[in-house]
Amino acid sequence: MKRLTYKTLVSEIQELPGAGRLVLPLLQVGSSPLEACVGVGDEVARGQCIGRADTPESAFLHSPLAGKVRALSRAVTHEGTSAGTVEIEGDAAGEVETLQPIQQDAAELSAETVRDRLREAGVSPLGGNGKNAEYASLRPDEEPPEILMVLCADEEPLLQTQRHVLREAPEKVIEGATLFQKAVGAKRLVFAVSGDQTNLVSGETLVVEKKYPLRHPEILMARMTGRYRLTEGRPRKDVHLINAETAMAACRAVREGRPVLEKTVTVGQEGGLSVVVRVPLGTLFSQVFENMGLKAEDGDRLFTGGPLRGVAQFDPEGPVTKGTDGLFLQKGRGVFCYEDVACIGCGQCVKVCPMKIPVNMMTRNCEFGRIEEALDYDLDSCIECGLCAYVCTSRRPLLQYIQFAKKEQHKAELARQSA
Amino acid sequence: MKENVLTVSVAPFWHSGAGIARNSYISMAVLLPVAAVGVMHYRVGALAVLGLCIGSCMLAEALMQKIIGRPVTLGDGSAALTGMLLALLLPAGVPWWLVVVGSFSAIIVGKQIYGGIGSHPLNATLVGWVMIRISWGVQMDADVALANLPNLSGLSALAALRGGYVDAVPLKDVWMGNLIGPIGSASLLVLIGGLVLLALRVIKWEVSLGFLGGVLLGCVLFGSNMLPEGSDASVNPLVMLFSGNVMLGAFFLAPDTTSSPSQPIAMWIYGFAAGLLAMLIRVYGNYYDGGVVFGILLVSLASPLLDKIRPKARGRE
Ligand code: SF4
Ligand code: SF4
Numbered sequence: 001m002k003r004l005t006y007k008t009l010v011s012e013i014q015e016l017p018g019a020g021r022l023v024l025p026l027l028q029v030g031s032s033p034l035e036a037c038v039g040v041g042d043e044v045a046r047g048q049c050i051g052r053a054d055t056p057e058s059a060f061l062h063s064p065l066a067g068k069v070r071a072l073s074r075a076v077t078h079e080g081t082s083a084g085t086v087e088i089e090g091d092a093a094g095e096v097e098t099l100q101p102i103q104q105d106a107a108e109l110s111a112e113t114v115r116d117r118l119r120e121a122g123v124s125p126l127g128g129n130g131k132n133a134e135y136a137s138l139r140p141d142e143e144p145p146e147i148l149m150v151l152c153a154d155e156e157p158l159l160q161t162q163r164h165v166l167r168e169a170p171e172k173v174i175e176g177a178t179l180f181q182k183a184v185g186a187k188r189l190v191f192a193v194s195g196d197q198t199n200l201v202s203g204e205t206l207v208v209e210k211k212y213p214l215r216h217p218e219i220l221m222a223r224m225t226g227r228y229r230l231t232e233g234r235p236r237k238d239v240h241l242i243n244a245e246t247a248m249a250a251c252r253a254v255r256e257g258r259p260v261l262e263k264t265v266t267v268g269q270e271g272g273l274s275v276v277v278r279v280p281l282g283t284l285f286s287q288v289f290e291n292m293g294l295k296a297e298d299g300d301r302l303f304t305g306g307p308l309r310g311v312a313q314f315d316p317e318g319p320v321t322k323g324t325d326g327l328f329l330q331k332g333r334g335v336f337c338y339e340d341v342a343c344i345g346c347g348q349c350v351k352v353c354p355m356k357i358p359v360n361m362m363t364r365n366c367e368f369g370r371i372e373e374a375l376d377y378d379l380d381s382c383i384e385c386g387l388c389a390y391v392c393t394s395r396r397p398l399l400q401y402i403q404f405a406k407k408e409q410h411k412a413e414l415a416r417q418s419a
Numbered sequence: 420m421k422e423n424v425l426t427v428s429v430a431p432f433w434h435s436g437a438g439i440a441r442n443s444y445i446s447m448a449v450l451l452p453v454a455a456v457g458v459m460h461y462r463v464g465a466l467a468v469l470g471l472c473i474g475s476c477m478l479a480e481a482l483m484q485k486i487i488g489r490p491v492t493l494g495d496g497s498a499a500l501t502g503m504l505l506a507l508l509l510p511a512g513v514p515w516w517l518v519v520v521g522s523f524s525a526i527i528v529g530k531q532i533y534g535g536i537g538s539h540p541l542n543a544t545l546v547g548w549v550m551i552r553i554s555w556g557v558q559m560d561a562d563v564a565l566a567n568l569p570n571l572s573g574l575s576a577l578a579a580l581r582g583g584y585v586d587a588v589p590l591k592d593v594w595m596g597n598l599i600g601p602i603g604s605a606s607l608l609v610l611i612g613g614l615v616l617l618a619l620r621v622i623k624w625e626v627s628l629g630f631l632g633g634v635l636l637g638c639v640l641f642g643s644n645m646l647p648e649g650s651d652a653s654v655n656p657l658v659m660l661f662s663g664n665v666m667l668g669a670f671f672l673a674p675d676t677t678s679s680p681s682q683p684i685a686m687w688i689y690g691f692a693a694g695l696l697a698m699l700i701r702v703y704g705n706y707y708d709g710g711v712v713f714g715i716l717l718v719s720l721a722s723p724l725l726d727k728i729r730p731k732a733r734g735r736e
Pocket of ligand 1: 382
C-alpha cells in the first residue's frame with residue numbers, strides 16, 4: 001500500500017515566462033463572475049484590468065501578458081462550470097502596469113483600504129484547487145472571524161506549491177498575512193506549517209502532521225477550535241483559511257501595487273520527477289507540459305490539484321487558473337479505474353475515515369439517491385477527503401457517490417425553499 | 420490536429436491496490452500448504468474433493484450469473500475460494516454427489532440468490548456445509564467417510580475428546596492434522612496462513628482475535644465438560660484451540676467480509692460471541708464437529724444489528 005505522506009522540498013521555483021495564447025476564464029475561485037472590460041482586437045498592457053465586477057466578493061482579473069485580445073467566448077472551467085473567457089495573445093515584454101503602492105503600516109491602514117486593494121489587484125484565495133477558497137471572505141458585511149489561518153504546507157501528497165512559496169519569500173508571506181488579517185478583521189493570526197518550516201514564520205503557529213488527510217482545512221480548523229462542523233455549518237465563520245501564496249499576493253498587491261498575474265504550480269508526471277513552476281494565468285496545460293518535455297496522449301489522465309481531491313481534465317488545452325495548485329499526468333498504463341460493483345463489506349473505508357462515518361452503509365444509500373438514509377449515516381459529516389475510495393476493496397467510486405448525494409441533497413433543499 | 424481523448428474520472432486518482440481478486444487469491448495461496456498436507460494424508464481422496472468443490476462452486480457461480488443475467492465474475496476468485504474452504508471442511512472420501520450438492524448449495528443458496536458477493540447475510544461456505552451436514556450426517560462423519568480409504572483408523576480429535584481419550588490427541592498431531600478429520604486439519608499451517616492475511620490486511624483482525632478470545636474463554640470456563648462425566652483428566656486448551664476447525668474459523672470463515680460487521684467494537688463482539696458459541700456447541704451440542712460452523716452462522720444473523728454499535732461521527736459529537 002502506498003503511504004499517503006507528503007514529499008519534502010526538492011528544488012527552486014522555476015519561472016516559465018510564457019508567451020503566445022492565454023485563455024482567462026472570467027470566473028476564478030473565490031470570486032463572483034466578472035464582466036470583460038476589454039473588446040476583441042484591443043491592445044492590452046501587462047497588468048491591465050480585463051475583467052471586473054461591482055460585487056464585494058469579486059476579485060478582478062488582469063492581463064498577464066502585453067498583447068492583443070483575440071476573442072471573447074465561453075468555456076467550461078476546470079472546476080466544471082461554464083464561464084466567459086478572454087483570449088489574449090502576446091508576450092511578457094514591458095513593465096507591469098501597477099497600482100499605487102501603499103506603504104503605511106498595517107496597523108495604520110483601514111480594513112476597507114486593504115480590502116479594496118485586494119479586490120482590485122485580484123487577490124482571491126490562490127490554490128487549493130478551488131476547494132478551500134470559500135474559507136476566506138472579503139465581504140465587509142460579514143462578522144469578522146476569530147482566527148485567520150495561513151496554510152503554508154500543501155494539503156495533499158505530490159503537491160509542493162505552498163511550501164515552495166513560503167521558502168521563497170517568508171517575509172512577504174508574513175507581511176501579506178498581517179495585511180489579510182487586517183482586511184478580514186480576524187483577532188488571531190495562525191500559521192499552519194509543517195515541522196521543518198517553523199523557523200520561517202513568526203507568531204502563533206500550528207504544526208501540521210505528515211499524514212493525509214491531516215492537512216485538510218476542515219481538520220486544521222477543527223484543531224484550532226476543538227469542534228467539527230456538519231455540511232450546513234460550512235464554510236466556517238469563526239476560522240478563515242488562506243494559502244501562503246494568497247498571503248504573498250496580498251503583500252505584493254498592497255506594497256508594490258502588483259496585481260495577480262501568475263500562479264505557482266507543481267507539475268509532474270506520475271512516477272517521474274515533479275517541479276514547481278510559476279506560469280502566467282491562462283497558460284494552457286499542454287504548454288506547461290511541453291516546457292517539461294511531457295505530452296498528454298490518448299488514454300492518459302490529466303488532473304489539476306492533488307491525487308486525492310483533484311479534478312480530472314477532459315481538455316489538455318485547458319488554462320491554469322488561480323485555483324491550480326497542481327497539474328499532473330498519469331500515463332495510460334498507470335491509470336487506475338473504478339468499477340461498478342457491489343460493496344463487499346470489508347470495512348476498510350470505515351477504518352480509514354477521519355470523520356468516523358459508517359462509509360459502507362452511507363455510500364450504499366448515496367449510490368441510489370437515498371438521501372435521508374445517507375444522512376442518517378452521517379453524509380453531512382463527510383469532508384470529501386477521498387480516503388475511503390482510495391482503500392475500497394471493491395474499487396467503488398465512493399467519492400463520486402458522496403458528491404452526487406450532496407448535490408441531490410442541495411437540490412432538494414433549494415426546491416423546498418422555493419416551494 | 421486530432422484532439423486528444425483523455426481518461427476522466429472522479430478523484431481520487433490513486434488507489435491502495437486492494438481488490439476482491441487480490442484478497443481471494445492471497446487467501447487461496449496461503450491455504451495451499453494446508454491443502455497439500457491434506458493431500459499427503461488422504462491422497463487421491465482429498466485431491467478429488469478439492470478439485471470437485473472448487474470446480475462445482477465456479478460452475479454454480481457462472482451458471483447462476485448467466486441465468487440472472489449479470490456479468491460473470493469468476494475472475495475475482497471468490498467462488499473458487501468458497502470451494503476451497505468448503506473442501507477443507509469436508510473429510511476425504513465423501514461421495515462425489517455430496518460434494519456437488521454442498522458446492523451448489525453454498526453458491527446458489529448461500530450467495531447468489533441474495534444478489535451475489537456483498538449481499539449474502541451468511542457465509543456461503545458455511546451454508547453449503549450445514550446443508551449437507553444436516554441432510555446426510557452419516558456420510559459427512561469423518562470417521563465413517565474415511566473408513567472407505569485404506570490404512571486409516573482411529574478417531575477424530577473431537578470424537579476422541581468426547582470419549583475421554585485425552586492421550587489420543589497429542590498436540591503435535593493436532594497441529595499437523597495427523598489425526599483423522601476434515602482435509603484442512605493441519606491447523607498450525609492454517610494459523611500461519613492466517614497471520615499472513617493479518618499482516619497483509621486482507622481480513623478483519625478484530626474478528627479473528629475476538630474469535631480466538633471467545634474460544635479460549637470457553638475452554639477455560641467449561642472446556643473440561645467435554646470429557647465424559649466422571650473423568651478427572653483435563654483438556655489442554657491448546658488442543659481445543661487447534662482442533663475442530665477453530666483456526667479456519669478464526670482467520671478464514673468468521674472474518675468473511677460480507678456476513679461480519681464493520682464497526683470496530685461490533686467486530687470484536689461478533690468474533691468473541693462466535694468463538695464462545697462455537698465452544699458451547701462443541702462441548703454441549705449434538706453437532707459438536709460443527710461447533711465452529713454453527714457458532715459463526717448464528718452470530719452472523721446478528722451482524723447488521725451489531726453494526727449499529729458505532730461511534731458518533733465527527734461534527735455530531
Ligand atoms: S471522503 Fe470518505 S473517508 Fe473522507 S470523510 Fe468522506 S466518507 Fe470519510
Ligand atoms: S471499502 Fe469498499 S468494499 Fe469495503 S466496506 Fe467500504 S465500500 Fe464496501
